[in-house]
Amino acid sequence: MKIPILFKEYIWLIETINRAGKITFAEINERWKRKEESGGLEFSRTTFNRHRDAIFDMFGVIIECDRKDGYRYYIYNKEVLEEESVQNWLFSTLSVSNMLDENVGLHHRILLESIPSGDIHLQQIIKAMRRSCRIMMTYRRYGATSANSFSVAPYCVKLFRRRWYVLVSMVRHSSKNGEEKFAVFSLDRIENVELQQSKFSLDPDFDAAAFFNECFGIVVGDGSKPERIVLRAYGLEPHYMRDLPLHHSQREINVTDEYTDYELYLRPTADFKGHVLSRGDLVQVLSPQHVADDIQRWLQSAMNRYKEPEK
Numbered sequence: 001m002k003i004p005i006l007f008k009e010y011i012w013l014i015e016t017i018n019r020a021g022k023i024t025f026a027e028i029n030e031r032w033k034r035k036e037e038s039g040g041l042e043f044s045r046t047t048f049n050r051h052r053d054a055i056f057d058m059f060g061v062i063i064e065c066d067r068k069d070g071y072r073y074y075i076y077n078k079e080v081l082e083e084e085s086v087q088n089w090l091f092s093t094l095s096v097s098n099m100l101d102e103n104v105g106l107h108h109r110i111l112l113e114s115i116p117s118g119d120i121h122l123q124q125i126i127k128a129m130r131r132s133c134r135i136m137m138t139y140r141r142y143g144a145t146s147a148n149s150f151s152v153a154p155y156c157v158k159l160f161r162r163r164w165y166v167l168v169s170m171v172r173h174s175s176k177n178g179e180e181k182f183a184v185f186s187l188d189r190i191e192n193v194e195l196q197q198s199k200f201s202l203d204p205d206f207d208a209a210a211f212f213n214e215c216f217g218i219v220v221g222d223g224s225k226p227e228r229i230v231l232r233a234y235g236l237e238p239h240y241m242r243d244l245p246l247h248h249s250q251r252e253i254n255v256t257d258e259y260t261d262y263e264l265y266l267r268p269t270a271d272f273k274g275h276v277l278s279r280g281d282l283v284q285v286l287s288p289q290h291v292a293d294d295i296q297r298w299l300q301s302a303m304n305r306y307k308e309p310e311k
Contacts (some may be wrong), residue, residue: 010055013048017063018081022072104160114162122195124164125154125166132199137168138192139185153200154210155182156208158218163188165218167211169200181210214265215246216272224267230251231262231284237282246275261286 016031017023025048032043052063053220064076075081122124130133140147152168159165164187212218214226230253233241238260241250247264254261266272276283277298285292 005037006054009259010051010058013051014055014061014064014081015077017073018075018078022069022074024065024070024072027254028073031048092108121187121190121193122157122164123189124195128193128195129154129156131195132196132202133198134200135195136183136192136194137190139190141189144148144245149192150194152183153202155202155206156211157187158208158212159218160182176177182220184220211249214267216266216275219267219269221272222267222269224264224269226267228287229264229266229268229291230287231264231276231286232259232284233262234282234284238278246272268294 010033013028016028020027025045028048028272029043032038055061055063060077060080062076063073066072066074108244109164113129125135134151136149136151138147138149150170152170155169157166166187167182168186170181170183210219213261231241231246238255241260241262242252246262247266249263249265251263252260253263268288273291273294275287276295285295
Protein backbone atom coordinates (compact mmCIF):
# COMPACT_ATOMS: atom_id res chain seq x y z
CA MET A 1 0.00 0.00 0.00
CA LYS A 2 1.10 3.57 -0.60
CA ILE A 3 1.95 5.45 2.57
CA PRO A 4 1.43 9.24 2.84
CA ILE A 5 4.68 11.20 2.97
CA LEU A 6 4.06 12.36 6.55
CA PHE A 7 3.74 8.79 7.80
CA LYS A 8 7.01 7.91 6.08
CA GLU A 9 8.70 10.77 7.89
CA TYR A 10 7.25 9.66 11.24
CA ILE A 11 8.53 6.12 10.71
CA TRP A 12 11.95 7.33 9.57
CA LEU A 13 12.31 9.60 12.61
CA ILE A 14 11.37 6.85 15.09
CA GLU A 15 13.69 4.31 13.48
CA THR A 16 16.57 6.79 13.21
CA ILE A 17 16.42 7.73 16.89
CA ASN A 18 15.78 4.15 18.03
CA ARG A 19 18.75 2.77 16.10
CA ALA A 20 21.06 5.53 17.33
CA GLY A 21 20.07 5.16 20.98
CA LYS A 22 20.77 8.85 21.49
CA ILE A 23 21.25 11.44 18.77
CA THR A 24 21.46 15.23 18.47
CA PHE A 25 19.14 17.29 16.31
CA ALA A 26 22.12 18.24 14.11
CA GLU A 27 22.86 14.54 13.50
CA ILE A 28 19.20 13.90 12.68
CA ASN A 29 19.34 16.78 10.23
CA GLU A 30 22.45 15.45 8.51
CA ARG A 31 20.91 11.99 8.09
CA TRP A 32 17.71 13.54 6.78
CA LYS A 33 19.55 15.57 4.13
CA ARG A 34 21.19 12.37 2.84
CA LYS A 35 17.75 10.93 2.10
CA GLU A 36 16.52 11.29 -1.47
CA GLU A 37 13.08 12.42 -0.25
CA SER A 38 14.59 15.44 1.50
CA GLY A 39 15.74 17.06 -1.75
CA GLY A 40 18.77 18.24 0.20
CA LEU A 41 16.59 20.49 2.38
CA GLU A 42 17.03 20.69 6.13
CA PHE A 43 14.71 19.11 8.66
CA SER A 44 13.42 22.23 10.43
CA ARG A 45 13.07 22.44 14.18
CA THR A 46 9.37 23.30 13.78
CA THR A 47 8.75 20.21 11.65
CA PHE A 48 10.68 18.09 14.14
CA ASN A 49 8.54 19.28 17.06
CA ARG A 50 5.31 18.74 15.09
CA HIS A 51 6.45 15.22 14.23
CA ARG A 52 7.26 14.50 17.89
CA ASP A 53 3.72 15.42 18.90
CA ALA A 54 2.15 13.45 16.06
CA ILE A 55 4.29 10.39 16.82
CA PHE A 56 3.14 10.44 20.44
CA ASP A 57 -0.52 10.80 19.43
CA MET A 58 -0.37 8.00 16.84
CA PHE A 59 2.04 5.47 18.29
CA GLY A 60 2.42 6.45 21.95
CA VAL A 61 6.18 6.84 21.41
CA ILE A 62 7.78 9.57 23.55
CA ILE A 63 10.83 11.27 22.01
CA GLU A 64 12.65 12.94 24.91
CA CYS A 65 15.66 15.24 25.05
CA ASP A 66 18.52 14.61 27.49
CA ARG A 67 19.79 18.12 28.13
CA LYS A 68 22.54 16.85 30.44
CA ASP A 69 23.95 14.69 27.66
CA GLY A 70 24.53 17.26 24.93
CA TYR A 71 20.84 17.79 24.14
CA ARG A 72 20.56 14.37 22.57
CA TYR A 73 17.20 12.84 21.71
CA TYR A 74 16.14 9.29 22.61
CA ILE A 75 13.05 7.07 22.85
CA TYR A 76 11.91 7.48 26.45
CA ASN A 77 9.54 4.48 26.45
CA LYS A 78 11.17 1.90 24.16
CA GLU A 79 8.97 -0.81 25.63
CA VAL A 80 5.97 0.42 23.63
CA LEU A 81 7.76 -0.70 20.46
CA GLU A 82 7.64 -4.28 21.80
CA GLU A 83 4.12 -4.34 23.27
CA GLU A 84 1.17 -6.16 21.69
CA SER A 85 -0.76 -2.96 21.11
CA VAL A 86 -2.62 -1.36 18.23
CA GLN A 87 -0.06 1.45 18.12
CA ASN A 88 2.87 -0.93 17.84
CA TRP A 89 1.07 -3.10 15.28
CA LEU A 90 0.29 0.01 13.25
CA PHE A 91 3.89 1.23 13.46
CA SER A 92 5.26 -2.20 12.47
CA THR A 93 2.82 -2.49 9.57
CA LEU A 94 3.60 1.00 8.27
CA SER A 95 7.32 0.43 8.72
CA VAL A 96 7.26 -2.78 6.67
CA SER A 97 4.96 -1.20 4.06
CA ASN A 98 7.32 1.75 3.80
CA MET A 99 10.27 -0.60 3.27
CA LEU A 100 8.37 -2.54 0.58
CA ASP A 101 7.31 0.70 -1.10
CA GLU A 102 10.95 1.78 -1.31
CA ASN A 103 11.96 -1.61 -2.77
CA VAL A 104 9.08 -2.26 -5.16
CA GLY A 105 11.52 -3.66 -7.72
CA LEU A 106 12.05 -6.66 -5.42
CA HIS A 107 8.35 -7.45 -5.00
CA HIS A 108 8.74 -10.88 -6.64
CA ARG A 109 11.45 -11.78 -4.10
CA ILE A 110 9.59 -10.64 -0.97
CA LEU A 111 7.04 -13.27 0.08
CA LEU A 112 4.28 -12.47 2.57
CA GLU A 113 1.50 -14.40 4.28
CA SER A 114 -2.11 -13.52 3.60
CA ILE A 115 -4.76 -13.20 6.30
CA PRO A 116 -7.88 -15.07 5.09
CA SER A 117 -10.32 -12.81 6.96
CA GLY A 118 -12.64 -10.47 5.12
CA ASP A 119 -11.60 -6.84 5.45
CA ILE A 120 -15.23 -5.79 5.02
CA HIS A 121 -16.31 -7.74 8.11
CA LEU A 122 -13.42 -6.30 10.13
CA GLN A 123 -14.34 -2.75 9.10
CA GLN A 124 -17.99 -3.31 9.97
CA ILE A 125 -17.18 -4.78 13.37
CA ILE A 126 -14.80 -1.96 14.26
CA LYS A 127 -17.43 0.56 13.16
CA ALA A 128 -19.93 -1.14 15.48
CA MET A 129 -17.40 -1.05 18.33
CA ARG A 130 -16.87 2.67 17.75
CA ARG A 131 -20.61 3.36 17.74
CA SER A 132 -21.38 0.89 20.58
CA CYS A 133 -24.10 -0.75 18.52
CA ARG A 134 -24.96 -4.43 18.31
CA ILE A 135 -24.46 -6.43 15.13
CA MET A 136 -26.49 -9.18 13.47
CA MET A 137 -23.91 -11.79 12.56
CA THR A 138 -24.38 -14.77 10.28
CA TYR A 139 -21.81 -17.43 11.14
CA ARG A 140 -21.08 -20.91 9.86
CA ARG A 141 -19.12 -23.18 12.17
CA TYR A 142 -16.75 -25.80 10.80
CA GLY A 143 -18.71 -28.94 10.01
CA ALA A 144 -22.09 -27.20 10.15
CA THR A 145 -24.53 -27.79 7.28
CA SER A 146 -26.01 -24.31 7.59
CA ALA A 147 -25.19 -20.90 9.04
CA ASN A 148 -26.82 -19.33 12.10
CA SER A 149 -27.64 -15.66 12.68
CA PHE A 150 -27.65 -13.96 16.06
CA SER A 151 -27.36 -10.51 17.61
CA VAL A 152 -24.15 -9.84 19.54
CA ALA A 153 -22.25 -6.96 21.12
CA PRO A 154 -18.67 -6.74 19.74
CA TYR A 155 -16.24 -6.09 22.61
CA CYS A 156 -12.85 -6.37 20.90
CA VAL A 157 -10.98 -7.90 17.97
CA LYS A 158 -7.78 -9.92 18.17
CA LEU A 159 -5.29 -11.09 15.54
CA PHE A 160 -3.86 -14.57 16.17
CA ARG A 161 -2.04 -16.93 13.81
CA ARG A 162 -3.07 -15.11 10.60
CA ARG A 163 -6.72 -14.93 11.62
CA TRP A 164 -8.86 -12.12 12.97
CA TYR A 165 -11.21 -12.99 15.82
CA VAL A 166 -13.96 -11.00 17.51
CA LEU A 167 -14.89 -11.32 21.18
CA VAL A 168 -18.61 -10.75 21.62
CA SER A 169 -21.14 -10.66 24.41
CA MET A 170 -24.35 -12.50 23.59
CA VAL A 171 -27.57 -13.17 25.49
CA ARG A 172 -27.89 -16.69 26.80
CA HIS A 173 -31.50 -17.40 25.82
CA SER A 174 -31.73 -20.40 28.13
CA SER A 175 -31.15 -18.08 31.08
CA LYS A 176 -34.26 -16.69 32.79
CA ASN A 177 -32.72 -13.29 33.46
CA GLY A 178 -31.13 -12.95 30.04
CA GLU A 179 -27.61 -13.48 31.37
CA GLU A 180 -24.89 -12.64 28.86
CA LYS A 181 -21.88 -14.78 28.02
CA PHE A 182 -18.68 -14.19 26.07
CA ALA A 183 -17.82 -16.03 22.87
CA VAL A 184 -15.04 -15.78 20.28
CA PHE A 185 -15.71 -16.04 16.53
CA SER A 186 -13.32 -16.22 13.58
CA LEU A 187 -13.95 -13.53 10.96
CA ASP A 188 -13.19 -15.85 8.06
CA ARG A 189 -16.23 -17.95 9.00
CA ILE A 190 -18.59 -14.97 9.18
CA GLU A 191 -20.86 -14.80 6.15
CA ASN A 192 -22.55 -11.48 6.87
CA VAL A 193 -22.47 -8.60 9.38
CA GLU A 194 -25.16 -5.93 9.74
CA LEU A 195 -25.09 -3.03 12.18
CA GLN A 196 -28.22 -2.78 14.31
CA GLN A 197 -29.95 0.24 15.79
CA SER A 198 -29.85 -1.18 19.31
CA LYS A 199 -26.93 -0.01 21.44
CA PHE A 200 -24.92 -1.82 24.10
CA SER A 201 -22.98 -0.46 27.06
CA LEU A 202 -19.40 -1.62 27.41
CA ASP A 203 -18.50 -2.37 31.00
CA PRO A 204 -16.15 0.50 32.02
CA ASP A 205 -13.99 -2.05 33.83
CA PHE A 206 -13.59 -4.25 30.76
CA ASP A 207 -9.96 -4.57 29.67
CA ALA A 208 -9.42 -6.51 26.44
CA ALA A 209 -5.75 -7.26 27.18
CA ALA A 210 -6.59 -8.43 30.69
CA PHE A 211 -9.39 -10.65 29.35
CA PHE A 212 -6.88 -12.63 27.26
CA ASN A 213 -4.03 -12.23 29.74
CA GLU A 214 -4.05 -15.86 30.88
CA CYS A 215 -4.72 -17.29 27.40
CA PHE A 216 -2.25 -18.70 24.91
CA GLY A 217 -4.35 -17.57 21.96
CA ILE A 218 -8.09 -17.11 21.56
CA VAL A 219 -9.58 -20.16 23.35
CA VAL A 220 -11.22 -18.83 26.51
CA GLY A 221 -14.32 -20.86 27.33
CA ASP A 222 -13.20 -24.48 27.62
CA GLY A 223 -13.14 -24.48 31.42
CA SER A 224 -9.34 -24.51 31.78
CA LYS A 225 -8.00 -22.71 34.83
CA PRO A 226 -4.72 -20.77 34.78
CA GLU A 227 -1.86 -22.70 36.33
CA ARG A 228 1.92 -22.98 36.45
CA ILE A 229 3.29 -24.94 33.51
CA VAL A 230 6.89 -26.03 33.08
CA LEU A 231 8.25 -26.89 29.63
CA ARG A 232 11.63 -28.38 28.75
CA ALA A 233 13.03 -27.35 25.36
CA TYR A 234 15.77 -29.34 23.60
CA GLY A 235 18.14 -28.71 20.72
CA LEU A 236 17.74 -25.29 19.11
CA GLU A 237 14.23 -24.82 20.46
CA PRO A 238 15.38 -22.71 23.49
CA HIS A 239 16.69 -20.11 21.04
CA TYR A 240 13.32 -19.90 19.30
CA MET A 241 11.45 -19.70 22.60
CA ARG A 242 13.83 -17.05 23.86
CA ASP A 243 13.38 -14.89 20.77
CA LEU A 244 9.63 -15.56 20.39
CA PRO A 245 8.17 -16.26 23.85
CA LEU A 246 5.04 -18.40 23.87
CA HIS A 247 3.40 -16.15 26.46
CA HIS A 248 4.18 -12.91 28.28
CA SER A 249 4.55 -14.89 31.55
CA GLN A 250 7.35 -17.07 30.14
CA ARG A 251 10.65 -17.08 32.01
CA GLU A 252 13.73 -19.30 32.07
CA ILE A 253 14.21 -21.26 35.29
CA ASN A 254 16.96 -23.71 34.35
CA VAL A 255 19.59 -23.68 31.61
CA THR A 256 21.92 -26.56 30.72
CA ASP A 257 23.95 -27.57 27.68
CA GLU A 258 21.26 -30.09 26.68
CA TYR A 259 18.02 -28.29 27.48
CA THR A 260 16.36 -25.22 28.97
CA ASP A 261 13.35 -25.22 31.29
CA TYR A 262 10.68 -22.53 30.98
CA GLU A 263 7.94 -21.58 33.41
CA LEU A 264 4.63 -20.16 32.18
CA TYR A 265 1.40 -19.22 33.90
CA LEU A 266 -1.61 -19.65 31.62
CA ARG A 267 -4.67 -21.74 30.80
CA PRO A 268 -3.61 -25.06 29.22
CA THR A 269 -6.22 -24.78 26.48
CA ALA A 270 -6.43 -26.88 23.32
CA ASP A 271 -4.60 -24.29 21.21
CA PHE A 272 -1.72 -24.24 23.71
CA LYS A 273 -1.46 -28.02 23.82
CA GLY A 274 -1.72 -28.11 20.03
CA HIS A 275 1.30 -25.81 19.78
CA VAL A 276 3.33 -27.96 22.19
CA LEU A 277 2.34 -31.02 20.18
CA SER A 278 3.48 -29.32 16.96
CA ARG A 279 7.02 -29.03 18.33
CA GLY A 280 7.36 -32.83 18.43
CA ASP A 281 10.25 -34.12 20.53
CA LEU A 282 11.74 -30.65 20.94
CA VAL A 283 9.38 -29.61 23.77
CA GLN A 284 8.37 -31.72 26.76
CA VAL A 285 5.77 -30.86 29.42
CA LEU A 286 7.31 -31.43 32.86
CA SER A 287 4.29 -30.25 34.84
CA PRO A 288 1.44 -30.36 35.57
CA GLN A 289 1.03 -34.08 35.01
CA HIS A 290 -2.49 -33.85 33.57
CA VAL A 291 -1.21 -31.64 30.73
CA ALA A 292 1.68 -34.04 30.07
CA ASP A 293 -0.85 -36.91 30.00
CA ASP A 294 -3.01 -35.08 27.46
CA ILE A 295 -0.01 -34.50 25.19
CA GLN A 296 1.00 -38.15 25.51
CA ARG A 297 -2.52 -39.32 24.58
CA TRP A 298 -2.56 -37.03 21.56
CA LEU A 299 0.85 -38.30 20.46
CA GLN A 300 -0.27 -41.91 20.89
CA SER A 301 -3.40 -41.21 18.87
CA ALA A 302 -1.28 -39.71 16.10
CA MET A 303 1.02 -42.75 16.12
CA ASN A 304 -1.98 -45.08 15.90
CA ARG A 305 -3.06 -43.38 12.68
CA TYR A 306 0.26 -44.34 11.08
CA LYS A 307 0.12 -47.99 12.09
CA GLU A 308 -0.51 -50.41 9.30
CA PRO A 309 -3.99 -51.90 9.41
CA GLU A 310 -4.10 -55.45 10.68
CA LYS A 311 -4.26 -58.05 7.90
